[in-house]
Amino acid sequence: MSAQDTVLIVGAGPAGLSAAATVTSMGKKAVVVEKEDILGGAPIISGYAKLVPSGEWAKDAIGRMVSRVEGDGNVSVHKSSRVTQLDGEAGNFTAHLSNGEKVGAGSIVLATGFTHFDSINKPEWGFGTYEDVLTTTQMEQMVASGKIRCPSDGRVPERVAILLCVGSRDRQIGREWCSKICCTVSTNLAMEIKELSPSTDVFIYYMDIRTFGLYEDKFYWKSQEEFKTKFVKARIAEVTRSPDGRLLVKGEDTLVKRPIVIPMDLVVHAIGMDPNVLNPEIAKIFGIGLEKHGFIDRAEQYTNSQGTTRKGVYVCGAATGPEDIDSSIAQGQSAASRAVADLYGMQKVAV
């Protein structure tokens, strides 16, 4: 395996798996380095339920991507390992891995993903204080388990409140971006909750609803019209507990122009996508730049779409900013094809 025949792919989530399959389909070899001991990335590690927009279970859909790569003789996988040092330059990189091995590669694709926002950073919304305050990922796991119950005492919740923009669009905590997928994920989650627990009413507290593209009617409208999800225009100020043990969401209903204190049984934080916490380290090791929020920066958008600020190093998926799974997969293909073109010395970038 010579460096000129090989693309190094860092991260084995939807974007990285897609990149690996693309590299081998173009007749080259891929080396995948994954820091976790399983492949599949966030959808598998965090136990997502049904994916948007296919409605397929994450373990089935992403599972297929994993088995395609694992069954590919031209892909070698290093699990539970990281790149600790990178030598050389475009066309002839050498990566040192934490498991002691060295990988020679002509080009590199970073598919290092994101980190879920940690709700502990918004203590006023009760996460970590009350057992019945959960995040969307925890709620996804509850849906996957097939039963909707309050963690505190196992009762079926009469009401669930989903709070949007937790860790997004919030200057107070330095997150000025929209995480793009939480609106759609939340409207989908509301439908899944209603399906499993028809007696539960779901309320979504929002500032705006950003179910982009075809997600508008397939998720937002459907959730509202067929599954009776109620949308309340209010940014919640605080979640507290009433003496009877239920939760109270406090805020201002901006359409009624009145303060609200409404009892709820479960409160779900629609958590946003942070830059991968390891990005500063990744930037240092690979010699690439980060954009102002801490996601991996791109050199030029139009003739070098997946290029980082370093020649021969490409990036795809949520490493570059909040991204949905479908787009991450498409970007994985895009980055891989640029990386393979590099191996042939065929890359053309307008200057």
Add this chain to the structure above:
Amino acid sequence: MAIHEKTLIDPDRILQHDHLVVDGVDVSGSWNTMISPRTLTDYEPDFEKIIQGYSGGENVHRCWQCGSCTNSCTMYAQNVDFNPRYWIYLIRLGLKSELLKDKDIIWQCVSCNKCTNICPKDVRPEGVMKATAHWLEENGLTPKTLSTHFDEEFTHQCLEYGRIEDTEVMMGFYKRSGQPLVQTWIIEFGKNLARHLPLGQLAKMGLNAVFRPRTKSWGRTGHVLAEYVKAQKEAAHHG
């Protein structure tokens, strides 16, 4: 606390006391005005279903509050308190007490249907206004309209006799709606009748007034019909 600027507060939240003693302390005088809190403490999520049970209200749950209805509304141009978008929101969350604050203007919808034509979600706001006005009236929250009084008298006679008698319908309608039985137009009508003296017609009217005619073999039909109408209504409104 003392209120310095009462105009800033909804009148229904200002609590006036002539004398007020709090914890044994007499706070009468300039301290005796209190404000009830304006916080909304709960929803009534089933209220939406009740309005959906009235003809026209079926699509109220589709609303996403864009405000196209209010923007296009003929009545809103006359009175900014006439706000279909806002009422639909209150209906959806079941904020009944807020809705009832506007109960005396909701009926003013002129059914121009501009809202229904413009609504991007096909909520049919004009229908929602109609449904809401009917709900208000049926529950005694607004007085019965003249047309309701007329309908009730008309239906009553149909069920009772299997037919209607014009004079009786008019008289019953005036009685039900609290209007004088002797109207100026009736006096004019009487004068004209007297001038031409259609004896046969007058005799028939007189006989009908004394011996109330009933449709042949009407029997229990009216009773059965009334039961049916009642059941249909129950099913639609309280399903």
